[in-house]
Every structure is written in C-alpha cells, then in structure tokens.
Amino acid sequence: MRWLLALVLAAVPLPASAHDSYAEFGAFLERFRRDSATPSLSAVVVKDGRIVWEGYFGTYDDEGELPTTADTTYSIASVTKPIAATAIVAESLAGDLDLGTPMSADEGWADTCEWLSGSQIPFGGGGADRLGNRIAPMDCARPTTLAEMLDMRANGDAFVYNPIAFARIDRAISGAGGRTLRAIVRDRVAEPSGMRNVALGWHDPEGGDALRFLAPPFDVIAGRPVKQAISDDDFRASAGIKAAPRAIAAFDMAYDAGVLIPPALRKRLLEEVEIGPLGDYRQGWWLEDWNGERLMWHSGWDEKRYSALYLKVPARRLTLIVLANTEALWWGNSLVKAEVSQSPVARHFLERYAK
Template sequence: MLRALLAFILLAAPAAAAAQDEFAEFEAFLEEFRRDHSTPSLSAVIVRDGAIVWEGYFGTYDDEGEIPTTADTTYSIASVTKPIAATAILAESLAGDLELGTPMSTDADWDGTCEWLSTSAIPFGGGGADRHGNPIAPMDCDRPTTLAEMLDMRANGDTFVYNPIAFARIDRAISGAGGRALRAIVRDRVMEPAGMRNVALGWHDPEQGDALRFLAPPFHPVGDIMAKQALSDDDFRAAGGIIAAPRALAAFDIAYDAGLLVPPALRKRLIDDVEIGPLGDYRHGWWLEDWAGERLMWHSGWDEGRYSSLYLKVPRQRLTLVVLANTEAVWWGNSLVKAEVAESPIARRFLDQFVAPRRKD
C-alpha cells in the first residue's frame, strides 16, 4: 500500500508542476499589469471543465498596504452583476413566478426616465456614434419595451445598444408588476443553488456576510499619488451592486454551465443559435462576440474611478477567466454598440495564450 502511494505521489508531482507551469506566464503578466497600472489589489481565477484550475491574488488590499490580497478579498464587480441578475430573472420566469413579457412601463418612472434619457447628451440615451463611427440609436420611448427585450438591451430599438440606466430599472418593473424583490430572486435562483458565498447584493443586503469586511477599498491615481476613493452609495440593481470575490463568480460560472440555474438549452442558444454580425450582440445579460472562430460570452465592469472587472467565457472550450481590481485599470472603454472584448489587454493575452493554441490541436 505504501509503495503504491509513493508511486502515485511521484507520478502526480510532475503533473501538478506542469499544470502550474501552464499558468506561470499569465500570472507574471497579471502582476506586471497590476504594477504598471498602479493597482493595489487584483484577483483572478481561471475555470476549466467545471473546476477552478488556477487562482492568482496580487498586491495588498488595506489602506496601509500591509495585508496581502487573498481568496477572501472582495470587490465591487459593477456591471458584471448583469449576467448574474439576468440569469436569476430567467430562472424566476421559468419557474412561473415572473412574466418576461412584462412591459418596462410597469415601473412608474419609466416614461419619465425615457423622456429624460432620450433627449440627453448621453450617447445611449440621445444617440450618437461610437469611436469607430458606428451609429448609436437614441432610446425609443414609443417602443413598448418588455422585460425580455431589456435583458437583451433592446430599449433603443431592434438593434442592441448598451443602456445601463434603462437596465437598472428592471427591478422596479418587476416590483411594479407584483413580482418579488430582485435581491430575493437572485439569492433564491442563483446564489443558493450555485453555492456563492460571502457575496453582498448591495450595501443594504441584510445577509451580506463577510463581503464588506474583506472589501478592497477603491483607489484612483491623482498625479503621482494613489488616492483612496469614497465608496459608491448605489444599492443593488440588475445593472450593478454585487460585492464579491472571484471564487463566488467561479461558483456561478460552474453552476451556469452545469445547467443548475437555467436549462442548458438557453446557454446553447447563445452559443450556437444566435447569429451575430461584425458588431456582436447582447443577449440575456451577456455580450456575445466571435473571435478566431470561437463564440465568446462576456461582461466587463466599471465603477468609474473605483473598481473594474472582467468575466470572459469561451463556452465551447469550457474555459472562463474572471479578473477583479480595486482601480479602473481593467476597464478598456468598450463601445456601446460593438462587442470588442479582444480589445482588452487582459482578455487578449488570455485568448492568445489559452484559447488560440487549443484551436490548433
């Protein structure tokens, strides 16, 4: 027995070392990125085939720069909240407790918000063009946008326009139609079945656990000084507000791919059945993009001057990257009408190192 155990250890050790070597270059890249972008704390995980295969925790997360970033360190994930909230809403609908045909106008302030946005200088409100010259349609207040259409970012017309303010009205529309509070929907339909721990659904979450105790405070460069920033007082909405560590997002990712949250057919539809053009698409809380023959599902997060995040899935390869930071360094200024995660330096490095080589095999 002892001889067999020793043989197993001798065989397993090189395999474990080889597995770590696979990620060493990417780990070094993230640490260099963190330093180059003056980011005190950065955390990342890679999920492959339904399990975490690598984790990296870089820098420190306290005011004095003395407490190392760990797996428990949490961040505001900003708009990465959207695919989580959208998945919970879809699950609530499939359970028969919510009608996706509910009009957004059940939110009592929807019409006023739309009138203000559509006449504003905000590009996703009043319209305009992105940096590539692609037109951004103004918000269409005559269009009876439904909850299902809002999950696909269709408040501006038949073609998607990333409209976070309109998306943030989803919980009000649900409540206006007599539905449950969004916090309860997300906790029951996603957090509990996925086993997500130490997650705060906004500042007013009565069950926030240790998510705030381990929160990395946000910083922003002011000249040569990294200045600590005031925390946002925005509460939880479908558009943002979750505070979590990467392992919680990995738990969501694993449960989502396993079909524990919504039926696999919904995920398959986004991967195989939705035809997208050169600008990509937005469906069910996900940006969709084709890169080198691979369908990408992703979301970025940007809490201006405070936090940034990236959640990138390569579903056909069963591969996922999550990166969270307590500065806006991870944000790269994605277009409102074009999915372009490959423009992110971190995403591009990940795709080039882990996705492209596997396509050649």
C-alpha cells in the same frame, strides 16, 4: 440538492501541472497591476468545470499592510448583469415572473425615458462610438418588455448598451407584483450556485463577510493610487454585487452545468443566435466571435473606483475572472460593438490559452 452539485464541481482536486501552466499569466497580471498602480487585483481561471488557477496580487487595505487573499472582495459593477439576468430568467421559468412584462410597469419608466432620450448621454440621446458606429437614441414609443431589456433592446431592434435602462428592471418587476430582485438572485442563483462571500448590495442582510473584506477603491492620479469614497448605490440589475472571484466562479460553474437554467438556453446563445460584425447582447451577456470562437463576456466599470472582467470561451470550457480596485481593467469599450478582444488582459489571455 443543486447547491451541493455546485460545491462538488468546485472541490475536484487539480494536478500541479494545470496550475503551473498559468504561471506566465500570473506574472503578466502582476506586471499589469504594478504598471497601472492598482493596489489589489484578484483572478481565477475555470477550466472544464473547476478552478484550475487563481492569483491574488498586492494589498487590499489603504495602508498597504493586508495582502490580497481569496477572501478579498470588490465591487464587480456591471458583471452583476449576467448574474442578475440569469436569476430573472430562472424566476420566469419557475412561473413566478412573466418576461413579457412591460418596462412601463415601473411607474418611473416614462419619465426616465423622456429625460434620457433628450440627454447628451450617447445611450440615451444617441450618437456614434469612436469607430463611427451609430448609437440609436432611446425609443420611448417602444413597448419594451423585460425580455427585450435583458437583451439591451430599449433603443430599438439593434442592441445598445443602456445601463440606466437596465437598472430599472427591478422596479418593473416589483411594479408588476414580483419579488424583490435581491430575493430572486439569492434564491435562483446565489444559493443554487453555492456562491459564498458575496453581498447583493449594501443593504444585503447576508452580505457581512463580503463587506468586511472589501478592498477600498482607488483612483490613479499622476501614477499614484488615491483612495476614493465607496459608492453608496445599492443593488440593481445593472450593478451592486460585492464579491471575490471564487463567488463568480461558483456562478460560472453552476451556469455551465445547467444548475441554474436549462442547457438549451445557453446552447441557443452559442449556436443559434447569429451575430454580425458588431456582435450582440443577450440575456445579460455580450456575445462576440473571435478567431472562430464564440465568446460570452461582461466588463465592469465603477468609474475611478473598481473594474472587472468576466470572459468565457465556452467551446473550450474556459473562463477568466479578474477583479481590481482601480479602473485599470476598463478599456472604454463601445456601446454598440462587442470588443472584449481589445482589452489588454483579455487579449493576452485569449492569445495564450484560446488559440
């Protein structure tokens, strides 16, 4: 069974030397956590199809009494996107969903596009990023399909990171008669990957442990963490998963092993998609070339609450997953340029382990 393969991949024992080689990175993350006044931070490194290092730092309750552990969960925000996109692609490969379905199958799509394209939101009404790169406005005349939305093409032929449009994907699927997104992700990704301790949104009937061990969010004000209300947004293709790093690692290992989608689709992203200096966005992944390496990644940002980093260096079979209960991991990346190398945590990791 596919889920059994995923569990076997995670269970291979690792030598102590493999874990020790990441001790410096663990020390870096602890300094980063303290410097950013982040109460709780968790990280996992996957190498050659297994977890080779994991670190859990700080405390995850508002009283500072419960040490962060492997069970501590976080809102992973937009790191939900590659997980949801992979499930949607798998659903289409099984013949249960047509990726040619127009986003207009969502009855609210036209109104949302009209409002967004006329707004001051850069990925809606257009503008420029901090580097001067043009951000095209949302193109309401474009008959955007599910496949194009997974590639962030709602604004035209070039990608623009448009999380509000991406969040309408589940409505387009259900509008076309498809299954709920939660059912698709549970059946096509979570179960086959052997993901545990994960909630697909607040209303997930199988998400109890993930919600029970959730680290509450904090905003850092004048250098001190201040507890915030937890967002009540439910599960969408854009965001909503609550998980510990090991759950994302289980997805990562299953994805690379070809358990979820055919290896040829992953290979296409790595070898056949030509990207320019701004990078690209395909099937829920940012794509970026750094020092001759093709990177696949996603960041997560729940403003004033949570942040996340999911970084893959596929040629080296190397993955980093970091979750925090502040926005410390967010670096304000562009909507039209893939620039994970600007993240202090990603840059430190890449320069230490991917050169």
